[in-house]
Amino acid sequence: MKLARSESAKPSKTRIQMRNEARILDAAEHVFAEHGFRGATVDRIAARAGMSKPNVHYYFKRKADLYFAVLMxxxxxxxxxxxxxxxxxxxxxxxxxxxxxxxxxxxxxxxxxxxxxxxxxxxxxxxxxxxxxxxxxxxxxxxxxxxxxxxxxxxxxxxxxxxxxxxxxxxxxxxxxxxxxxxxxxxxxxxxxxxxxxxxxxxxxxxxxxxxxxxx
Amino acid sequence: MKLARSESAKPSKTRIQMRNEARILDAAEHVFAEHGFRGATVDRIAARAGMSKPNVHYYFKRKADLYFAVLMxxxxxxxxxxxxxxxxxxxxxxxxxxxxxxxxxxxxxxxxxxxxxxxxxxxxxxxxxxxxxxxxxxxxxxxxxxxxxxxxxxxxxxxxxxxxxxxxxxxxxxxxxxxxxxxxxxxxxxxxxxxxxxxxxxxxxxxxxxxxxxxx
DNA sequence: GTTGTTTCTGACCAAATGGTCAAATTATTT
DNA sequence: AAATAATTTGACCATTTGGTCAGAAACAAC
Structure with a gap:
């Protein structure tokens, strides 16, 4: 078994992942605050994070996951x-x-x-x-x-x-x-x-x- | 010009109107409170008020009007x-x-x-x-x-x-x-x-x- | 009853939206 | 450079939903 860039078997995020997840969370925080969970659209969050909607889903499978991460x-x-x-x-x-x-x-x-x-x-x-x-x-x-x-x-x-x-x-x-x-x-x-x-x-x-x- | 049931030229609501508007407002209050403006659906409000969606629109043209009435x-x-x-x-x-x-x-x-x-x-x-x-x-x-x-x-x-x-x-x-x-x-x-x-x-x-x- | 008005609803539409996917692009490793 | 893995997106689908409308049902006036 090959361990990518860390001794741990844990996911071990790449630089891009860290940067983009942070960007998405920041954007989501704003959009959720302004429109509430249901009013917030993934599209809006994506736009604010400067990427496409599918890419947001690449990092957070579902909108609810993103919301949860923001809350945490x-x-x-x-x-x-x-x-x-x-x-x-x-x-x-x-x-x-x-x-x-x-x-x-x-x-x-x-x-x-x-x-x-x-x-x-x-x-x-x-x-x-x-x-x-x-x-x-x-x-x-x-x-x-x-x-x-x-x-x-x-x-x-x-x-x-x-x-x-x-x-x-x-x-x-x-x-x-x-x-x-x-x-x-x-x-x-x-x-x-x-x-x-x-x-x-x-x-x-x-x-x-x-x-x-x-x-x- | 015929004045329906009051001397005034104002709308003068019928008994049915008064009853149904009150019912709708009560229902809307609950649904808006539970889901927020965007999360609340007219269908849900209608169901809770015991009537069809188009009938809710008969009394309140738009969802926003209903929300405004509730707030007031x-x-x-x-x-x-x-x-x-x-x-x-x-x-x-x-x-x-x-x-x-x-x-x-x-x-x-x-x-x-x-x-x-x-x-x-x-x-x-x-x-x-x-x-x-x-x-x-x-x-x-x-x-x-x-x-x-x-x-x-x-x-x-x-x-x-x-x-x-x-x-x-x-x-x-x-x-x-x-x-x-x-x-x-x-x-x-x-x-x-x-x-x-x-x-x-x-x-x-x-x-x-x-x-x-x-x-x- | 007949007629006119108000109230009500099933069926429908257009827009918005969460989510998917195959394929393209970019980064990383060898 | 070639091969592999990670990242990104355009196009698309299914569902939800606000709102409309023609006509049905209930009601009122006569």
């Missing part, structure tokens, strides 16, 4: 900040850091955020299993951290789960509902400056609601 | 609670009331909430104008109310707009992202009891972050 790529970056929540750290500092990180994700990856949101809105047909297993375990672990902060008097008594949901909701809002936010604020876009103001506001409201004595 | 029907109930925010009332009471009302909307109209969210996620192609005009004016008015509460020392200094966005985000989260919430919490559904716990948590965090001296 998003999940990793979506999840990272929560993992970083440090049990040993100062609660105020840790939470502020988490809010900032999630907000930065919304600012820098609005398209990814929108795809993720659309998937959940549609009932999470693809991510259902993942949410109920990996994500659930992760949140459970971090909820224990928050609970511990509460029990040691470092945080007011609130439901850790709903605190996490509140942070998710508040931060993702600025990516997912950007058209509403900008329309209501009478702005064209949300710039870096505006995101700083958002971070201030969110931290002020949420943290001072959490910290005993309003210590901030 | 949703907007009214979506908007009502904010209008009720009373400048003369007690800030804590008013905000708590608003949070509760929005949360009740999420609980009782999750489907409507999801359609609205999907529309915004797709860039608000249909609602863009409305958001920038009517909604913008309404929020502007209510932001002034909040600003006044701040200026008279009844509320901590936070950006009124971002406070409103925070409340929208937090409350709608439980309708729009229900699959994620239930998966993470390991529940099948969110019952009345859970929504009461949510209301407590949200009010506790947000309000105690807003009221000076933690008076609650």
């Amino acid at each position: 790529r998003i999940l990793e970056i979506w999840l990272a900040p929560l993992k970083d929540l440090d049990p040993g750290g100062d609660p105020a500092r840790e939470l502020r850091h988490y809010i900032a990180a999630k907000l930065r994700f919304s600012r820098d990856n609005p398209i990814a955020s929108r795809i993720f949101a659309t998937e959940i809105l549609q009932g999470a047909p693809v991510l259902e299993r993942y949410l109920g297993e990996d994500l659930r375990r992760l949140v459970e672990r971090k909820a224990k951290v928050i609970r511990h902060w509460i029990d040691t008097g470092k945080l007011n008594d609130v439901d850790p789960y709903h605190l996490v949901f509140l942070i998710w909701a508040a931060t993702q809002h600025y990516a997912d509902f950007a058209p509403q936010v900008t329309a209501v604020m009478g702005r064209k876009t949300l710039g870096k400056d505006e995101f700083e103001r958002i971070e201030d506001s969110l931290c002020k409201i949420i943290l001072s609601g959490l910290l005993p004595r309003g210590e901030i | 029907r949703i907007l009214e109930i979506w908007l009502a609670p904010l209008k009720d925010l009373d400048p003369g009332g007690d800030p804590a009471r008013e905000l708590r009331h608003y949070i509760a009302a929005k949360l009740r909307f999420s609980r009782d109209n999750p489907i409507a909430s999801r359609i609205f969210a999907t529309e915004i996620l797709q860039g608000a192609p249909v609602l863009e104008r409305y958001l920038g005009e009517d909604l913008r004016r309404l929020v502007e008015r209510k932001a002034k109310v909040i600003r006044h509460w701040i200026d008279t020392g009844k509320l901590n200094d936070v950006d009124p707009y971002h406070l409103v966005f925070l409340i929208w985000a937090a409350t709608q989260h439980y309708a729009d992202f229900a699959p994620q919430v239930t998966a993470v919490m390991g529940r099948k559904t969110l019952g009345k009891d859970e929504f009461e716990r949510i209301e407590d948590s949200l009010c506790k965090i947000i309000l105690s972050g807003l009221l000076p001296r933690g008076e609650i």
